[in-house]
Every structure is written in C-alpha cells, then in structure tokens.
Amino acid sequence: MELERGTFLYEAWTARWSLLEGLMVTISSSVMTIIIGTVLGFAVGLVLTYGMLPFRILARLYVDIMRGIPVLVLILFTYYGLAILKIGVKPYWAGVIALSLFCISHVAENVRGAVQSIPQGQHEAGMAIGMRFFQRLRYIILPQAVRRALPPWVNTALEIVKGTTLLSVIGVVELLLANQQAIARNYMILQFYMAATIVYIIINFSIAQAAAALERRYAYLRY
Amino acid sequence: MIAYNFNWAVIWRNWDAFMAALALGLGLAVVSLLIGTIIGLFLAYARLSPSPWISRPAWAYVEFIRNTPLLLLIFFVYFGLPEIGIYNLDKIQSFILTLSGYAAAYMCEVFRAGLASMPRAYGEAAKAIGLRPWQRQRYVVLPVMFRITLPAVSNNLISLFKDTSLAAAIAVPELTFTARQINANTYRVIECWLTASALYLVTAYAIAIALRQVEKRYAVVR
Numbered sequence: 001m002e003l004e005r006g007t008f009l010y011e012a013w014t015a016r017w018s019l020l021e022g023l024m025v026t027i028s029s030s031v032m033t034i035i036i037g038t039v040l041g042f043a044v045g046l047v048l049t050y051g052m053l054p055f056r057i058l059a060r061l062y063v064d065i066m067r068g069i070p071v072l073v074l075i076l077f078t079y080y081g082l083a084i085l086k087i088g089v090k091p092y093w094a095g096v097i098a099l100s101l102f103c104i105s106h107v108a109e110n111v112r113g114a115v116q117s118i119p120q121g122q123h124e125a126g127m128a129i130g131m132r133f134f135q136r137l138r139y140i141i142l143p144q145a146v147r148r149a150l151p152p153w154v155n156t157a158l159e160i161v162k163g164t165t166l167l168s169v170i171g172v173v174e175l176l177l178a179n180q181q182a183i184a185r186n187y188m189i190l191q192f193y194m195a196a197t198i199v200y201i202i203i204n205f206s207i208a209q210a211a212a213a214l215e216r217r218y219a220y221l222r223y
Numbered sequence: 224m225i226a227y228n229f230n231w232a233v234i235w236r237n238w239d240a241f242m243a244a245l246a247l248g249l250g251l252a253v254v255s256l257l258i259g260t261i262i263g264l265f266l267a268y269a270r271l272s273p274s275p276w277i278s279r280p281a282w283a284y285v286e287f288i289r290n291t292p293l294l295l296l297i298f299f300v301y302f303g304l305p306e307i308g309i310y311n312l313d314k315i316q317s318f319i320l321t322l323s324g325y326a327a328a329y330m331c332e333v334f335r336a337g338l339a340s341m342p343r344a345y346g347e348a349a350k351a352i353g354l355r356p357w358q359r360q361r362y363v364v365l366p367v368m369f370r371i372t373l374p375a376v377s378n379n380l381i382s383l384f385k386d387t388s389l390a391a392a393i394a395v396p397e398l399t400f401t402a403r404q405i406n407a408n409t410y411r412v413i414e415c416w417l418t419a420s421a422l423y424l425v426t427a428y429a430i431a432i433a434l435r436q437v438e439k440r441y442a443v444v445r
Binding site: 031057062065069070071072073074076077080081083086158161162163164166167168169176182183189190193196197200201204206 | 227231286287288291292293295296298299301302303306307386388389391392398402403406412413414416417419420423425426
C-alpha cells in the first residue's frame, strides 16, 4: 500500500486493525444486546399484557423505571455497582447487561402495544373453536402481533446500535473509542469522526432497509 | 455473601451539588428544546416544500442526525469546531448547539407529521375568509398544529432531558457527571447512582405529569 504519510487514508490504513476491532465490538455488543433484549423483552411484554396482577405490577414497575433513567446512568451504575458487589465482569459485559436492561423495557412496551392492538374478537374466535390460552397465543395472537411490533422493534434496535457508543465511557473500545484513539495519535479530528459517522449511518440504514424489505415481504398479510 | 453498608450521609452532604446539577440538566434540555423547536419548524416546512432543492437538504439533515449516535455528534461539535476555526464556544454552549441541532431533527419529524395531519378544510376555510398565505399559517395552521403535536413535543422534552446525561462525556457538570465525581471522591457507589437514577426518574415523571396537564388544557376539540 503506497500512501503518503500524514494523509487521512494513510492514517486510517495504519489504524485499520484497531478500527476494525472497534467495529466488531460495536456489532457484537449490539447483536448480543438485541438478542437478549428481544427474548427477555418478549417475555416481559407478555407478562405486562397477560400476567397475574402482582407480576404485571412488577413488570410495569420495571419497564417504567428503566424508561425513566438515561442509558448512560444505567451503564455507569451497572459498571460501578457490579464491581462494588464483587461481581467481576469486564466493562464489555457490564455494558451489554445495562443496554439489555434498557432494551428489555423498550421491547416489552412494543410487544404489549402490539398484542393489545389485536382486536378482542380474535381471542373470542379462538375460544369459540376450543383453543386453549397458549394455543390462541401461539396460532392467533402472536403471528399478528409480531408483524405489528416489527417497526417499533427496528427503532429500538437502531437505538441500541447508537447506544453502544456509550460503552466508550466505561472504556470499551468500540467504534467510537477506536476512532478517538486514532485521533489521539494523529489529531485528524474531523476526518475520523466523519468516518465513524458514515459507518454508523451505513449500519443503521442497512438495518432500516432490511426491516422495510421484511415488512414488504409480509405486506400481503393484511387484515 | 455480599456485604455493603449504606452511608447516605455522603449524599446529604452533596445534596446541593446534586440539585445544581439537576437544574443545569433541566435548563440544557429546555433551552435545546426551544431552539430545536424553531429550527425544526423551518425544517418541517422545508421538507414539505415542493422544490427538491429545499426539501432534499432538509431530508438529508434529518436522516443524518437521526442515524448518528448523539455522543458522536457531541464529540464532533466539541472537538471538531475548533478545527474549522470556531474557538469561542465553551463546553456548555457547544453542548447546547449539539443538542439543539439534534432536537431540531426530531422536532422536524414531529411537526411534519403534525402539518400532514392538518385537515385540508382548515387551510381552505382560512383562504375563504381572505387570509394571505402567511396569515393562514400564522393564525390557523400553526396554532392547531402545535396543539396536535403537543404530546409528541413533551415526549421529546423528556428524552432530551435524559440525553443531557451525555454532556458528562465533555465534562459539563450535570447530574451524571456530578454523580460520577462524587462516586469517585467518596466511593459510595450504590448511594450515588441510586440517587442520580432516582432524581432522573422523578424529574422525568414530574415533567410528564405536568405536561399532561398542559396537554389537557390545550387539547384539540374535534
């Protein structure tokens, strides 16, 4: 690779491995958070809708508290709090746990909204043909609710991708911190921040496009 | 067994610092919302403009902001502006600039939806009584639009308030930064973060409840 020293491309090429590693950390922490958040958030969302009253109140309390606290505070709380409780986790995992706690509450709220938007008649029809509660959920309610929950779920996923930048505050070298480290070496502030911005926009646009494609794929299922 | 002895004296001793920090965060959110509302309104009209030379740049700006992490924008403005010769912004001004620009993109989306949901008859009625285009917007469209979008605006204020926590990254002494500092000085980890979380939570819900009252007062009668 023949590049002139001191140009942006030269510096970016020199830092390529650390930048790529940062990108991988951003992607892996996002994916991890979204998976944990979606699975648990789904469960919490169902509890919010159908749970027994005490569980429902607990779930509601959890969701409302998580949605009222800034993610950065959650991350710092988890990071310092786990350490003081002598639970040794790497910053990466403290960050993923905190982001997941946040993600769960948002997915739960999305799922609750989607499930409650399914007309009551659907439930009654299921009951009329003798389906049990879980059968109704499995064959009638959820297939419709999942489609309605998709657009807000994608928004949550985009929030999480953007939220992983906050892990840089507790020292996780993700894309933003990798860029800052490169900036610390060569002082090319605008170029490297611009590059990071473009990468984030590419990631988010691809997710949004994929989701739009998925929505089109199921658009024939109108009811 | 986990043993942790609470010592809340640290919190009471630093209570004034917490309160000052909370006030600063609220102030940052409100100022950014106000500036963001004005810019966002212009952006919304620009996006609805028939000319692509006006609507495309507005679209690009909104998409750029909405797909970029706020923390990155904060660093971009704070460290980047001096690079292009703008030195005279301190960290609070720089943060307000960033958060306003960020709020503007979100407000633009809110107002665009609000303008789009205006019944066409309103504009026609205004035309029928002889109002000029500017007067139609000023006396008919905007007042109704603001009422329609009030709930979305108050949601934005709450998320902006939560977003002020990111100002800690450039050492603006708001709540998160203060909690972190007291945490580092006293090592009362759980107390500090519980207090900070509770303050955010209570303030966010206080704003929500207060704005619900305003929304009720100004609800659109349909």
